[in-house]
Amino acid sequence: MNNFYYSIPTKILFGKGQIENLGQTVKQYGKRVLLIYGGGSIKKIGLYNKVMQQLADNGVEVVELSGVEPNPRITTVNKGAQVCKEEGVDVVLAVGGGSTLDCAKVVAAAANYEGDAWDLVKDASKVKKVLPIITVLTLAATGSEMDAYAVISNMETNEKLGTGHEEMKPKVSILDPEYTYSVSKYQTAAGTADIMSHVFEEYFERSEGAFLQNRMAEAILKTCIKYGKIAVESPEDYEARANLMWASSLALNGLMHYGKAGSWSVHPMEHELSAFYDITHGVGLAILTPHWMKYVLDETSVDKFVEYGVNVWDIDKNQDKYVIAKQAIQKTREYFLSLEIPMSLREVGIEEEKLEVMARQATRFGDIKGYKTLSAEAVLEIFKAAY
Amino acid sequence: MNNFYYSIPTKILFGKGQIENLGQTVKQYGKRVLLIYGGGSIKKIGLYNKVMQQLADNGVEVVELSGVEPNPRITTVNKGAQVCKEEGVDVVLAVGGGSTLDCAKVVAAAANYEGDAWDLVKDASKVKKVLPIITVLTLAATGSEMDAYAVISNMETNEKLGTGHEEMKPKVSILDPEYTYSVSKYQTAAGTADIMSHVFEEYFERSEGAFLQNRMAEAILKTCIKYGKIAVESPEDYEARANLMWASSLALNGLMHYGKAGSWSVHPMEHELSAFYDITHGVGLAILTPHWMKYVLDETSVDKFVEYGVNVWDIDKNQDKYVIAKQAIQKTREYFLSLEIPMSLREVGIEEEKLEVMARQATRFGDIKGYKTLSAEAVLEIFKAAY
Structure with a gap:
């Protein structure tokens, strides 16, 4: 820690x-x-x-x-x-x-x-x-x-x-x-994705020994997964709105970060999408997240994805670790889809010819030093996969 | 909430x-x-x-x-x-x-x-x-x-x-x-039990809808279970000491309580033991906790114990709910035993003839309005079971 x-x-x-x-x-x-x-x-x-x-x-x-x-x-x-x-x-x-x-x-x-x-x-x-x-x-x-x-x-x-x-x-x-009862289904879904992304940015990280922080991160993720869906379907469900609201605060007030190094990856990429196109931030995050996950999955990260899959998605742990990791990524994507978030950059009106300039812009101060370092080429690859 | x-x-x-x-x-x-x-x-x-x-x-x-x-x-x-x-x-x-x-x-x-x-x-x-x-x-x-x-x-x-x-x-x-490296095995074990008890006092509670708080409580409990054992065995394990230390603060700074009503039960009972006998607080809590759990287990609380058993102890959820609940209580007791905590009131030098006066003293301001209301008779029954 x-x-x-x-x-x-x-x-x-x-x-x-x-x-x-x-x-x-x-x-x-x-x-x-x-x-x-x-x-x-x-x-x-x-x-x-x-x-x-x-x-x-x-x-x-x-x-x-x-x-x-x-x-x-x-x-x-x-x-x-x-x-x-x-x-x-x-x-x-x-x-x-x-x-x-x-x-x-x-x-x-x-x-x-x-x-x-x-x-x-x-x-x-x-x-x-x-x-x-x-x-x-x-x-x-x-x-x-x-x-x-x-x-x-x-x-x-x-x-x-x-x-x-x-x-x-x-x-x-x-x-x-x-x-928050009057928040639209679309914005509720986007907000839920935003909260989850804040947690992901701290959870997928290379520091050792922050066990407590990782378990708390999973607590917030499970809360989002349960209540995001309920709030989208029943906007006036107090319990759902209350859990999401408190989760939003705890996800980013420092609790998830203290004791870890932080390695934000998806936010810096998404910021370019909404800077160029004024799209809803949480939607951009939801679209990029599963593709970013696929991109960073390798021998150095697979155990972290197993932790995520088993603890958050309750995936059977008696399987090959890459099977678990890929299931976890798939479940993440399916969850956002179940909130009716448009899950491609094309659907939110982004033009394919702009991907390259946005990828360059996302790395204009240097590579993104995230969970895995992302060059302009890497960002472009993720953008293209998400198109 | x-x-x-x-x-x-x-x-x-x-x-x-x-x-x-x-x-x-x-x-x-x-x-x-x-x-x-x-x-x-x-x-x-x-x-x-x-x-x-x-x-x-x-x-x-x-x-x-x-x-x-x-x-x-x-x-x-x-x-x-x-x-x-x-x-x-x-x-x-x-x-x-x-x-x-x-x-x-x-x-x-x-x-x-x-x-x-x-x-x-x-x-x-x-x-x-x-x-x-x-x-x-x-x-x-x-x-x-x-x-x-x-x-x-x-x-x-x-x-x-x-x-x-x-x-x-x-x-x-x-x-x-x-x-905390120089803290003895005994005091490390007692401290771990104290942290866990603080969480239990908020976790076993009747308010509805504090899902996020409950998952965070489980995060702290899992942290204690993992690292209490390690710290007892390897007193200079930084990761274990760090996780326990941060867990101790988050268990009682309000985070576990906000949004819930609180229903402290074991602390008010234990306070009498250490008021009369000056025993180590955490040890008193560890001794009483499993007996208190057995006492409060009934149709109104069994689902909570299932939640505890499945989420904290990873007990197979496809069993009868009372089987899960009793396994969870048993695992709690076995865990404290594994930390080499003396697990009876007798072993820490308490005299049987004092149980009654301590039980009366614990309820001198009225019944303990805990997870389940405890009269002097109930407290005495728990003390006797723990003797």
């Missing part, structure tokens, strides 16, 4: 009706809030009104930034930072899914930065003072509610980059599974 | 050599420290000198409280609080196992309380300002390094009571598995 520094300071208010604590919570951190949200779905489900009521009841003044994109753009971040400066905002409240939360994090950092917020995305060490961030989550997927990270797109440069800073961890996140 | 409020603010420095960060860490919280430790084993392993060096190098002044008992006593706590007041201590540093940490927590709370510290043990709501607490852990067992709780004994009244307060959570804990 590797050495680690554990710090998960975000407080969580989890469950039905926790929105009743929002006003008091925000008031502890400031009196002039920038409320950030996306395309208006929070109005449709009545959450916007509840939020405004809570803030008004607690004497918190509100300015708004709406229209955050599914892949949040740096132009929107800069707009939010500008509002913070002009309006003397002292706390940022994000209400929505991971995109809205990611946008809010960089807004909160950029509010105290003179210059283009894209600088902070490219170089997190430039982040200094960050406004306190509170979130109300409406989609179980990215884990942004409990971590330091944000992914921001720059459509001018076709770049989609991650950034992160300890100070960007939300102070408090409200997780009410009922606010 | 039940609603919950998650707050785990303790930062962890985990792994070899983390002691190098102690001085800087303490300095962030104060400049005059009360160093609390037990019977001097920290001197034997060279840790005391390293701690003193770190504090000196960082200009931190030290006063000491040594001789904390294995079941820490309120007299010692009061002595520590007195020293804090007289010496103007502004930060408490506990170096040792759970007993030392527990003692330090109540010392840190009592330093700002006028009166007998026993008041704070009996009524945690009296805890107000608590001195910042830093810990260096030398025994994987109680989880005290990352939680709000402390158990203190009063030998005058034959009472052993738990107390807890959010402010009593350590600010930072240093967890270096190498400092």
Whole structure:
């Protein structure tokens, strides 16, 4: 097990009706809030009104930034930072899914930065003072509610980059599974795939001795497999929504990572797909994952795939190890298919002639140092297999 | 899944050599420290000198409280609080196992309380300002390094009571598995049983829908089962010590509890054994656990035992459910035996004629509202079976 520094300071208010604590919570951190949200779905489900009521009841003044994109753009971040400066905002409240939360994090950092917020995305060490961030989550997927990270797109440069800073961890996140009832089947499936991919990126890794972390990773994977399907079929199943929501937070708050080295592979590849085509991140991950698994399966990784197959998919362990490994990969693919995720890059509108430029772009800073090192050629091979 | 409020603010420095960060860490919280430790084993392993060096190098002044008992006593706590007041201590540093940490927590709370510290043990709501607490852990067992709780004994009244307060959570804990190399086989076995019991107390519980928490609980149990044995046999196996150490923290920092109601049964029974006889807590838990399991096994609990047996012990699921449940209980008992834990109350020196008074004492505030409600008669029946 590797050495680690554990710090998960975000407080969580989890469950039905926790929105009743929002006003008091925000008031502890400031009196002039920038409320950030996306395309208006929070109005449709009545959450916007509840939020405004809570803030008004607690004497918190509100300015708004709406229209955050599914892949949040740096132009929107800069707009939010500008509002913070002009309006003397002292706390940022994000209400929505991971995109809205990611946008809010960089807004909160950029509010105290003179210059283009894209600088902070490219170089997190430039982040200094960050406004306190509170979130109300409406989609179980990215884990942004409990971590330091944000992914921001720059459509001018076709770049989609991650950034992160300890100070960007939300102070408090409200997780009410009922606010995810209205999430579409498609987005529920994509969110489930996103959570699973976060776990895969830590699980398939070469460090030795992190047994506990591996068993916990399997706990989250089994939870996703069970409840992703239920939530897609019965969107108002509280138990399913609650398990997925808590899984999304634990998958990426550090618990899966502490003690391991991390070796992210599929996310860096997928980021190029959604940078170029604005496709749903979780869908891109689901499409690529089984093909990436096939690509990395070899004598050095087969035992890990056996562990995965036996512990997560309950595959009979008394078989040849490659048989088990391939069954595990097949089951992963079939599972995503059962969630009705389109399982090829062609189906989500990606053009074959763009694969090469995206593969080059994914490795523009060098090979992807993942579970198995991936060159541009390797990425292209995976993209082609997934086409 | 039940609603919950998650707050785990303790930062962890985990792994070899983390002691190098102690001085800087303490300095962030104060400049005059009360160093609390037990019977001097920290001197034997060279840790005391390293701690003193770190504090000196960082200009931190030290006063000491040594001789904390294995079941820490309120007299010692009061002595520590007195020293804090007289010496103007502004930060408490506990170096040792759970007993030392527990003692330090109540010392840190009592330093700002006028009166007998026993008041704070009996009524945690009296805890107000608590001195910042830093810990260096030398025994994987109680989880005290990352939680709000402390158990203190009063030998005058034959009472052993738990107390807890959010402010009593350590600010930072240093967890270096190498400092547990010198823990005896007996204490390693007892510590493993303690960790497992913490998980059992949350796992065997009636709330519905906490699937993720249950799978994580199994992850910790499997970790204990694998590495408890290895650590007993090979005390300097880093991987085993590391997995047990991290398991001890995650078993009791709240992760297993959030979303569930909790239904502690074996701890309240065991506390009477060690209050009367000063036996090793984990040993008492190991002795009682299988008998408690047998006692609570019925039509309402059998499915839970099947879950436990199949998921943790890999018992063939294609059997009668009571067969699986009984095998699971038997395997639990055999496991503790394999760690060379004496598995009867008689063997640890408890007198049969005291069972009744201890059973009455365990239920003096009413029946134990555990997984199954336990009256004084029920507790006595379990004690007798375990004798």
